[in-house]
Amino acid sequence: MARVLLADRRRLFNEALGALFASDGDHDVVGWRSSREAVLTAVAQLRPDLVLIEDELALPGKPSLIEHMLAQHPGIKVLVLAPEMNVGLIVDAVRDGAMGVISKSSGAHTVLRAVKAALAGEGIVPRAMLPHIFRLLSDIRHQAAKSPLNRLSPREREVLVLLSQGWGNASIGDALSISPHTVRTHIQNILEKLEMHSKLEVATFAMQRAGELANT
Secondary structure, eight states: OEEEEEEOSOHHHHHHHHHHHHHHOSEEEEEEEOSHHHHHHHHHHHOOSEEEEEHHHHSSSSSOHHHHHHHHOTTOEEEEEESSOOHHHHHHHHHHTOSEEEETTOOHHHHHHHHHHHHTTOOBOOGGGHHHHHHHHHHHHHHHHHOGGGGSOHHHHHHHHHHHTTOOHHHHHHHHTOOHHHHHHHHHHHHHHHTOOOHHHHHHHHHHTHHHHHTO
């Protein structure tokens, strides 16, 4: 029997979902939680097979709660519940690692079917929205391909992130386990590739691109 953790800020909604699964009999609800911290603790302690979580808990922040859970427990499945469906939300959830998104207004049969499908490794998105999702993903890839950050190596991006946070060369070297000389080389390469002239200019650029850096 699959173990399911419910996560919604509203206790009554958690209780309603719990009653739904109890009547189904195919899933064991191991608990419900209403805050980000409580969800992380519960996932570590209860080891659910699937977390059914509302979007307002799952997605805000970077890394998101989905990313936190999957980083610590790669084997679990995450399915997001949302009051309203939109393409951007679905893409964000799937990019963070969720199996998909279902509407909170879905009927009991739809919710149970989605949970079973997610546990089986199937993606859950509304079929009618697939063309819009593919179009948005295509646009995102196109924009990423044009980004000057693509000129940088993964290590140079790591150095750039730390520069944007005000770190000095020695601190960057300690954090990345590289010598100060190697840090200076990376910075020089960054300046050349981005066609910039100072660390301040690079740091300002990195702060403006913080969201993009977090996703690379």
